[in-house]
Amino acid sequence: MVFAQPLPVALSPSRLSDFQSCPRRYQHASVDRIPQPASYASTKGRYVHAILELLFALDAAQRTRERASALRDEAEATVLTDEVRADLELDATMLERLRAESEEILDVYFVMEDPRHVHPEGVELRLNVEVAGTPLLGILDRLDRDDEGNLVIVDYKTGSVPDRRYDSLTFANTELYAALCESHFGERPAAIRLLYVAKGTTMERRVSDVVVRARVQSAQQAWSRITTYYDDGDFPATPSARACRFCAYQERCRAAGVPVVIR
Ligand code: SF4
Incomplete structure (x- = not known):
């Protein structure tokens, strides 16, 4: 098989982790570039990350708990794209839950550290x-x-x-x-x-x-195998409970006769 898309130009730690858990997963995500639908958990993670990123873009003295909450709309505009809303089938109830749980996380974060006294490089x-x-x-x-x-x-x-x-x-x-x-x-x-x-x-x-x-x-060895598999036109599937359980490509693999493991 000859891939329609070029090999990615670089390897990120998360894609390395994909590859190490199952090379076929890396292929679908990074070579075939088949989007992985957003989940509620991953969206909440991006939402909280977005608020913290916006918070640290402010002058240190302005990084208060109140200001973090006020960044909500800006974070939502970045994270809750039309695609994400469609993947989640986001309705008013889910949005309220997302906001409430993110506020709880911010409460905990502000107990862990005071961002006014953190001066990142x-x-x-x-x-x-x-x-x-x-x-x-x-x-x-x-x-x-x-x-x-x-x-x-x-x-x-x-x-x-x-x-x-x-x-x-x-x-x-x-x-x-x-x-x-x-x-x-x-x-x-x-x-x-x-x-x-x-x-x-x-x-x-x-x-x-x-x-x-x-x-x-380890990254060097993985990259060498990635380029070989790409040239060969085949990234082997290595199904396991750990790799398959939360993999977005289960249906695709089953259709290709791969014995997906989810127990
Ligand atoms: S479902 Fe399992 S075998 Fe298929 S790509 Fe995902 S991890 Fe690999």
Whole structure:
């Protein structure tokens, strides 16, 4: 098979995660570019992210709880596009629920930190660099500098708090961000801080040389396989409960005879 679309020019941590869970999923999302319908959870995540991004665009003194609520209309205009509204079949009841739950998350966030006293180096920072021959792309929620002068990657999470036994999986994406930062700024962040803003929990991990090198090597190997599969015209499906359960391409796979696993 010859693909109609070109290969993406760079690999992002989330697409790397798609590829590692199932190469066919990467193909559908990144090569065939078949849109994945918006879900309520993903929309709520984007909505809260949009408010926090708008909040940090203000002068520090203006980043109050009241001001965050006042950014609602601007966030909705960005996030609730016609496509998203159609995917969600958004009605007045769902919209009220989305607003109320986002307000609850903002209440929790303002207990976790006071954004008036946070002075980021960057917000929604788009980094596009080549690392060890692999083109990488990442968008960081926030890059802070701590009291000791070290860079800290900050990532907002609106889902539940993961089991600490799976830290290496939880931090995998952001550890690749550390490699992007090092390549772009010539300075490796010292730590990664995940803010679970729906739960009021912070998870933090130091960034080590060994781990960053391992993440880069893993991305490098994946990119090499991606280009090979693309040239071969076939990205194999590797169904598993973890990969398939929330995959948007289940019907497409079943129609192609792939034994999708959802238990
Ligand atoms: S449904 Fe399963 S096998 Fe098919 S693309 Fe998604 S993860 Fe892969």
